[in-house]
Amino acid sequence: MVSYKELGLVNTREMFAKAIKGGYAIPAFNFNNMEQLQAIIKASAETKSPVILQVSKGARNYANQTLLRYMAQGAVEYAKELGWEHPQICLHLDHGDSFELCKSCVDFGFSSVMIDASSLPYEENIALTKKVVEYAHQYDVTVEAELGVLAGVEDEVSSAVSHYTKPEEVVDFATRTGCDSLAISIGTSHGAYKFTPEQCTRDPKTGKLVPPPLAFDVLDAIMEQLPGFPIVLHGSSSVPQEYVDMINQYGGKLPDAVGIPEEQLRKAAKSAVCKINIDSDSRLAFTAAVRKVFAEKPGEFDPRKYCGPARDLMEELYKHKIINVLGSNGHAE
Numbered sequence: 001m002v003s004y005k006e007l008g009l010v011n012t013r014e015m016f017a018k019a020i021k022g023g024y025a026i027p028a029f030n031f032n033n034m035e036q037l038q039a040i041i042k043a044s045a046e047t048k049s050p051v052i053l054q055v056s057k058g059a060r061n062y063a064n065q066t067l068l069r070y071m072a073q074g075a076v077e078y079a080k081e082l083g084w085e086h087p088q089i090c091l092h093l094d095h096g097d098s099f100e101l102c103k104s105c106v107d108f109g110f111s112s113v114m115i116d117a118s119s120l121p122y123e124e125n126i127a128l129t130k131k132v133v134e135y136a137h138q139y140d141v142t143v144e145a146e147l148g149v150l151a152g153v154e155d156e157v158s159s160a161v162s163h164y165t166k167p168e169e170v171v172d173f174a175t176r177t178g179c180d181s182l183a184i185s186i187g188t189s190h191g192a193y194k195f196t197p198e199q200c201t202r203d204p205k206t207g208k209l210v211p212p213p214l215a216f217d218v219l220d221a222i223m224e225q226l227p228g229f230p231i232v233l234h235g236s237s238s239v240p241q242e243y244v245d246m247i248n249q250y251g252g253k254l255p256d257a258v259g260i261p262e263e264q265l266r267k268a269a270k271s272a273v274c275k276i277n278i279d280s281d282s283r284l285a286f287t288a289a290v291r292k293v294f295a296e297k298p299g300e301f302d303p304r305k306y307c308g309p310a311r312d313l314m315e316e317l318y319k320h321k322i323i324n325v326l327g328s329n330g331h332a333e
């Protein structure tokens with residue numbers, strides 16, 4: 001048993017309370033490798049933004065959970081070395097799908113876990129979430145739950161259709177489970193293809209797809225039911241066209257990739273939405289930078305020469321999100 005407190009990590013409780021009061025959202029960035037983690041920590045340290053490092057089931061399979069946990073511990077020390085006196089870093093399990101997985105993360109130094117039982121029937125979702133909450137709270141680890149179903153594909157989590165969260169269920173769910181935050185479905189979606197061309201309209205000037213707007217009426221109804229309760233948005237990458245264009249220009253093929261417009265996320269960040277998950281955008285940045293190097297310097301074979309630029313582009317992306325979309329900069333001096 002390792003407590004996250006010994007590792008210098010924090011849970012989400014205070015982070016979220018401050019974010020709701022301050023009208024901003026905490027970035028939750030997924031990481032799978034060293035370059036990505038370096039970019040996240042550098043961007044957070046330089047902007048003094050609290051940050052949530054997310055480990056998905058796919059990341060655990062790819063990078064090994066032990067290694068990822070020690071990397072997060074290293075990240076705290078790295079942040080201090082960068083001059084961030086009091087780093088506010090949370091290590092969070094993304095889309096935990098069983099009690100055993102959540103328990104092993106709690107026991108292993110995670111400061112926050114998500115139990116995603118949203119695909120189960122309502123009562124089973126409550127029962128499993130409650131079980132995780134009861135265990136995690138003994139160690140002051142915070143728990144995110146999910147109600148409603150997001151469309152899209154994220155590692156092993158996938159669904160063809162979305163079901164918006166039902167506002168009439170949220171009070172009962174939050175009360176009976178004791179969860180600390182709630183991931184809701186209001187039209188965000190996992191992956192780089194959040195919407196089919198049929199769901200979108202086309203901008204007559206650019207010919208680019210314009211996605212349908214988020215269901216802010218559902219968000220408003222949820223906030224009315226649960227005033228001041230921390231709300232989480234998954235699947236909130238914006239799929240920046242500059243990266244998609246770069247990828248396509250340098251030999252890639254991502255036709256009609258489309259995400260959530262940043263002005264909608266900006267609006268959400270000012271509400272009780274206090275955690276916004278961004279994963280696909282950094283994948284796109286990484287890929288765009290690597291493709292550019294490969295296209296321009298076909299003789300290059302030192303991974304540092306293409307992972308380095310990928311890291312730089314991700315860092316730029318993270319800073320942009322923190323400062324221009326979430327507004328979390330300066331909230332963790």
Ligand SMILES: [Zn+2]
Binds near residue numbers: 154190234235277
């Ligand atoms: Zn997700």
